[in-house]
Amino acid sequence: MIYTHRSPALLIIGIVMLAWGWLNQSGAADGLQAWLHPGVYKEHKQAVEKHQAAEKAAADKAAAEGQPAAEAKAMKPGKFDALKAGQAQFATIFGGIFCVIGLLVLAMKPKEGHLDYYISIFPGMAFILSIAFVVRWGLDPMFANWGKAALPTLGWDFAKILNLNYVVLGIVIGMIVVNVFRIPGWAANGVRTARFFLKTGVVLLGTLYSAAELAQLGALSVVMIGVFVLGSVWLVLLAGPRMGASNSMTGVLSSGVGVCGVSAAVAASPVVNAKAVDIAFTLGTILLWGVLCMFIFPTIGHLLGMGPVQFGAWAGTGILNSAQVAGAALAFDPHGIQTLKVAEIFNITRVLFLPIIVVWLAAWYVKREAGAQKINLSQVLVAKFPVFVLGFLGLFILSTMGVFAPAGHYQGKYFSSTEIKEDKLLKEKDIAALQAALPKVTAPEDNRALQDLIANKKLATREQDVLLRGVAKMEGLDKGAKDALGNAHKAAWHDSKIIKAYRDWIAWLFAFGLTGLGMQITVASIKQAGGKPLIIGSAVGLIKAIGSLIVVLLFVREFV
Amino acid sequence: MAEEEKKFERGTQLSIFVSDRFEDVGALIAACLIAFGVLLYVGK
Structure with missing residues (x-):
């Protein structure tokens, strides 16, 4: 050919x-x-x-002094x-x-x-x-x-x-x-090639994380994802047979809806002896629901005034397919990468549940289908586990070790008092506003940190930054003081050049991948999502989206 | 002749690679090349 x-x-x-x-x-x-x-x-x-x-x-x-004119300097x-x-x-x-x-x-x-x-x-x-x-x-x-x-x-x-x-x-x-x-x-x-570039972007995301941020997201991420992934699988396994869907269709759909869409559905298919038509219907459902979520989630996020961490957690938990998670995160916050990073942490965490789901599905299927063939689970895992996830983990470990950027970086930014430029020091009006606010700050540690800031016109340590971020959120503090604290915080946190370069690469990889993804969404694939799988998948997807929204709003806070 | 034709029918419906595993490994290698290339070019 x-x-x-x-x-x-x-x-x-x-x-x-x-x-x-x-x-x-x-x-x-x-x-x-x-x-x-x-x-x-x-x-x-x-x-x-x-x-x-x-x-x-x-x-x-120069002319007034009778001197020859100096050579014109090039503009920066x-x-x-x-x-x-x-x-x-x-x-x-x-x-x-x-x-x-x-x-x-x-x-x-x-x-x-x-x-x-x-x-x-x-x-x-x-x-x-x-x-x-x-x-x-x-x-x-x-x-x-x-x-x-x-x-x-x-x-x-x-x-x-x-x-x-x-x-x-x-x-x-x-x-x-x-x-x-x-x-x-x-x-x-x-x-x-679109999906390949999307996967490359996901692997490269590992360079942006460090254990410092994962430590703050980790436990919550694992608990939230665990509850929603396993809960969604359980709901589909419960609803499928009651609505007359075949065991194989139910099995593939549960994995697709519970874990990470397309790859999970494909990975689960041999475990439940799925037919081609089961996979096609499941993919259609996931795609249609994912596209709907991708358009609706960012709008709801903006209407509810969610921050990047909250939205990332919600998208990474509530949206069914990895590509649409990235799409929604980028749609919500197209010029920053924070939302995408949080969403991908949640998204990647749920991929790690795949082995558990595969074992569960195998047991469920064997129990329901008396005549099911024997399947070697370890072979299925070795053959179907998405290897690119290991690449993400590898780059994340290197990033945590400080190979790509300062080890203490958080979302590509790092704290350094010595690198604060002269023009970024606090101005007179900032100092005046902070001095006026000083009597309102009663906690001794906070008060000392504020006094140091006033004396130095800049933050000296990361501990001071943490304390004064808390002060900035105090009720009764006037806007001038809040702005001054914000300026001091911004001046002390620097963008890592290499992380900026990685962000650009990731943004282009995703822009390319998602444009190509759009070219794979045909009316036929959308129509294919009709029928029972669409109803089951959408119902479970909706429960998952609303449930995760409530949990995120209640328990997830912005911390930077 | 028939075998020769089959040999060059590559890729899947959604990928240029012969399998998802090849695509995963390809993405992993590409991302590592970018990561270390940027590290060398831009510096830490």
């Missing part, structure tokens, strides 16, 4: 990407970028004006320059690669074999990546601007509440492409 289509599509995509890189590098796209990023552009314009005024003042001073690149440089670099690298392979596709006479197979993947990958570019660099900031612009009229930011960010827009555009236009033949093979 020949996989490569001799189409100029890849070359065209490559040329368009190279053109976008050049437009950004030359400054020709500045007008468009300024329209898409008005806040960053305003800062850039102010910095340019300030720089020009300083240059002019220096030149005037700001956020706007970094934004353009990043896009230019990204588009040029990928544009170049796609142009070279695009020419190869047109020039070569494909022969059946591995080379043909691997080359056939690139046009589809370029297709997804170009959509991810448009969505992340164009539609995402555009909707964010429209949401903010409509705020005074509507009273709410529709883009934020409806989660019209790059994740949701990517999936929606993917769904439109597959259901309205169909995926072009030349792109079909590349679209199937």
Whole structure:
């Protein structure tokens, strides 16, 4: 079978990407970028004006003193320059690669074999990546601007509440492409790389964790996940036979609904001798329910004013499928990674319950089906356990040991008093506000920490930070003092450069994977979810979602 | 001839890999390459 289509599509995509890189590098796209990023552009314009005024003042001073004018200093690149440089670099690298392979596709006479197979993947990958570019660099900031612009009229930011960010827009555009236009033949093979990139993103997430944060989430995560995973499996096993579903259908559905969707359903299928139709119906149910949750969860999260830790815990417990957990977490918090991290910790924890579920299902199935074949459970586990989870754990261990970032980092940030820059020290008005608040802080330890902060104009130790975070939440403290404490906290916590790089990689891997995932959600797959499995799965899914929401709201607190 | 054709029918409906296990291992290797590549390029 020949996989490569001799189409100029890849070359065209490559040329368009190279053109976008050049437009950004030359400054020709500045007008468009300024329209898409008005806040960053305003800062850039102010910095340019300030720089020009300083240059002019220096030149005037030199002229007045009869000295020759000093050489003009180059302006330090700001956020706007970094934004353009990043896009230019990204588009040029990928544009170049796609142009070279695009020419190869047109020039070569494909022969059946591995080379043909691997080359056939690139046009589809370029297709997804170009959509991810448009969505992340164009539609995402555009909707964010429209949401903010409509705020005074509507009273709410529709883009934020409806989660019209790059994740949701990517999936929606993917769904439109597959259901309205169909995926072009030349792109079909590349679209199937989406799940691989999602899994890669999940493994790489391990670099962002350290035991410090897992210690705070760990026990709660394990107890919550345990209760909801095992409870959901039990509910499906109870409801399935009563509603007339076959044992094999019930078994696969229970694993899919209880653990982590698709992989769990597939892993459980040999244990309960499932037929292809059982797996297909289960996957359809999980997919439909997962997509619904992905759209509904972030909106409810915003309406209830949930923080990243709370929402991450809820999504990681209540949503059935790993990909949709990531989608909902990113939709809720598209520009940070905190929610995604918490959601993935909960999500990954539930994968670890798979061996228990498999053993349970085997026992349940054997008991119900007197004539079931003997199944070797250890063989099923070795064959079906998702190995990429081990990669996540491996990178997490290395991260905890401090291989990638300062060992004490929390969500990619680390505390350092010595690295606080001069311009980040507390200002006079902050000091005045804190001095006014001093008599209200009666606890001796807190009062001493506040006095030290006032004296040093910065936090000296992490213990001080912890104490003063508590003070900032005190009732009766005025806004000026709260803001000052917030500024001191922000100044002492630094972003790790390497963690920022990992975050970028993960965001792109997920943007790519989820856009591709959208291209796999066909109307047919949604229709396939009809019937009994949909009713059972949705009922259990709803109980799980509501139950976990209540538990999260009652017991999970933000701690940073 | 029939065997030759079958040899190059690769991937599954949702993956370019011959099995989920291959995909898992591939994702694991890719993520490690990225993790250590970034560590070398950006530094700690």
